[in-house]
Amino acid sequence: MVSNSDFVGRDIISVGDFGREELLFLLDAADRFESETRPLLAGKVAAALFFEPSTRTRLSFESAMGRLGGCCIGFAEGGVSSQAKGETLADTVRVVEGYGDLILIRHPREGSARLAAEFAGVPVVNCGDGAHQHPTQTFVDLYTMRRECKRLDGLHVVFVGDLRYGRTVHSLVTTLGHFDARLTLVSPSFLRLPKELRRELQEREVDFTEAQKVEPVIADADVIYVTRIQRERFTDPLEFEKAKDAFRIDNTMLHKAQPGVAILHPLPRVNEIPPEVDSHPHAAYFRQAHYGVAVRKAILGLLLGQAGEDTA
């Protein structure tokens, strides 16, 4: 039985550290914290070390902290940190743990959040370490699916786009294994989900299939999770142009899907979802971004020993 004490002072580094019950506990907490307006974190300080820029993650954490009466300190890009003077990440963390009640870290290097957690005496939240992990984004994605589909078990989720480099996809597919999901993975052949991840899904007996076209596979999709295909991944510009069009979701295509299909995207989106889709009642990508505040209020609250009010 999961309880608040499982979260107090805990590091949030990888989705692999969280089992089904813990994930559900966190989503329930997000439901409670969404409407939480008491200054539960007054006088608390979150140290946000963003060695790489971020709009959504950093701003939603700052908003979550502010709404609960606390404050954020830190930096929004690596240039102003003392890493520029040759300080190791371990040292930066051991300094900053004295300034904040928890540390939020985004860093270009894989494994940096885990390293930070080893050195810090306060909880560390991984806000993205290279192509590796971005666990709070996964919590937001799960929360969005449950809000939009009214359930989380047994969903058919179609992933579309760059499944090779997108860390949000990697974290999400493995986590959906806890919820008896059926996955369809649609990507250009050279942007398939990495082999190790496919093997992991097989070993855990997650039901997944791969495809190279979107239209034939969306008829019974509950969720379409779209990601951005970046030009810089392609050596041949022509290949990029082809991929860009082939892995695009538009209204014509959506007519072949269930009317209630939820369309998610971690954002920013460029061409892969045209503006015409925005008015689709289940175009959920902006709500997905907004849910980020509730989820991050819950994370901050739980790690710092606040459970949020049960208004039920």
Place this chain on the structure above:
Amino acid sequence: MVSNSDFVGRDIISVGDFGREELLFLLDAADRFESETRPLLAGKVAAALFFEPSTRTRLSFESAMGRLGGCCIGFAEGGVSSQAKGETLADTVRVVEGYGDLILIRHPREGSARLAAEFAGVPVVNCGDGAHQHPTQTFVDLYTMRRECKRLDGLHVVFVGDLRYGRTVHSLVTTLGHFDARLTLVSPSFLRLPKELRRELQEREVDFTEAQKVEPVIADADVIYVTRIQRERFTDPLEFEKAKDAFRIDNTMLHKAQPGVAILHPLPRVNEIPPEVDSHPHAAYFRQAHYGVAVRKAILGLLLGQAGEDTA
């Protein structure tokens, strides 16, 4: 009859959207909010999207928010936003409206604040969109004139400097039309107030004249509003040197003005007002900057449903 409800949830995009009574209502609110120390905006979050740097506007809004117990999130320059990844402004705004109770935006492109307001479900405050509008600066300018001159109707205001590119001048001249002002516009000939604006003043029967020298026109000025002439506007460096000296206000010149004339400047100033003028009792440009906090407290308060205490 203007009331608080006219301001709750409202966008502040252009001074053209505000009539005489609304402007006076806002200035009265600034008087009340100046001494307001209650945490009226506790738990409230302002999302400050500054795609261009700003000292005065951003810091005075942050100060206003902090003094009322709320907090600001956001960025101070475009480089760390996801526009760099190709996100449209409309998308950024639709994300950020979930993080803040209102959006403050400065953007190099004209019309961007209006666009942001169309997409955002929360109030948007234009903090400068290119050469176009900067309405809260105009409110501050009006507030300063009323504080310094003890009235706002029937003032003779002499504008000096670059009247062609300065957005603060453009907003202010049209707004002064509501207050029966007499305007004298002094500038190098190629930095005259734009034709469309002059025509607008004529149509609205605002009493204005143009001049190319400051000294002959300041004898009965109530306000001298000076702006910076930027070197980069000139193709001929010699012309710049001449203009720099000709449109400079110094103490010798001020001896020809009324002793009570208020000297305003939106700042930063460079050479157009030498330091000797700073000790003039009516050199009001630093007070003008400071009034920015009271005015912006009022704006934040009113938009978010707080009227401020009537201590009268």
Place this chain on the structure above:
Amino acid sequence: MVSNSDFVGRDIISVGDFGREELLFLLDAADRFESETRPLLAGKVAAALFFEPSTRTRLSFESAMGRLGGCCIGFAEGGVSSQAKGETLADTVRVVEGYGDLILIRHPREGSARLAAEFAGVPVVNCGDGAHQHPTQTFVDLYTMRRECKRLDGLHVVFVGDLRYGRTVHSLVTTLGHFDARLTLVSPSFLRLPKELRRELQEREVDFTEAQKVEPVIADADVIYVTRIQRERFTDPLEFEKAKDAFRIDNTMLHKAQPGVAILHPLPRVNEIPPEVDSHPHAAYFRQAHYGVAVRKAILGLLLGQAGEDTA
């Protein structure tokens, strides 16, 4: 007899402005403020003008302000300030004094904090002006020595490294003169303590000796204060490599010191203290950074008229 009123509204520019009793008063206040959790500075605003980047100083001030319920506004690097538009520091300060209850300033130019204080009507705290002064770091260093050694009078302090350029060393040696310290100054010959400072120590009859090797002088040291030797100070790379090794503190060397010797460093450290030393029970450099929050809470509180609770 020093009292709170000696600190209310005061500028903190140079350690030379503080006598022995005032320093002790400040350290006592830091003891009280360390555990202070009341929102004593709610609604207060500190304007942090960091024209040069800083991790420790800026973040610890932001943390201190946040823990006391106040907030920080400002900028973390000069690029986004209006100095870029040609504004003088005096003007920036006269604008910003209207936004904050005090001003924190870091600036590359010596004397800039003093200049800021002359123009500002609110207290100014020097957070580092070039190679000149960094008084709050000195307060933190003294506080650390008293915490780690349980006394401040009569300590033998060994300084190691770059004693020529390090502003933290300069402020600290002169201040230790108030506490009957014995100083040993160990540095490469061309990075000796500047002549004027050595003369000042002689005039004030501070007991100091100079050395070029660490090992022979640490047997009875109470404190070893290590600083970073920067490659860019050397014209000959070979000389740098030699210096780097000669002025390094490691565990073998520390076996020759008293077991209770406190090891301090203003951080960031690079090679001058290897990681093996971190587990030494009196490796105090990270605690030193953390004490920065208590000391800065005390500074902010005292300047703004709050004494902190006497829980004794």
